[in-house]
Amino acid sequence: MKIIIDENACIGCGLCINLCPEIFVLQDNNIAKVKSKEPCDKNLHKIASQCPVNAILIKD
Numbered sequence: 665m666k667i668i669i670d671e672n673a674c675i676g677c678g679l680c681i682n683l684c685p686e687i688f689v690l691q692d693n694n695i696a697k698v699k700s701k702e703p704c705d706k707n708l709h710k711i712a713s714q715c716p717v718n719a720i721l722i723k724d
């Protein structure tokens with residue numbers, strides 16, 4: 665699985681970080697990034713679908 669964040673689209677709302685802090689982290693510039701590619705037990709597709717600007721792309 666590959667997780668990609670579109671840094672140009674992310675508005676730094678923090679939702680993905682709140683839902684899955686094991687995978688996502690907010691950088692100093694207020695843009696989310698993927699800190700771990702380890703599989704997590706959260707439903708990443710669901711988290712991606714909740715991003716208000718569709719900045720999270722999941723490739724299986």
Ligand code: SF4
Nearest residue numbers: 674675677678680715
């Ligand atoms: Fe950025 Fe989307 Fe995560 Fe919000 S949910 S911080 S907009 S990637």
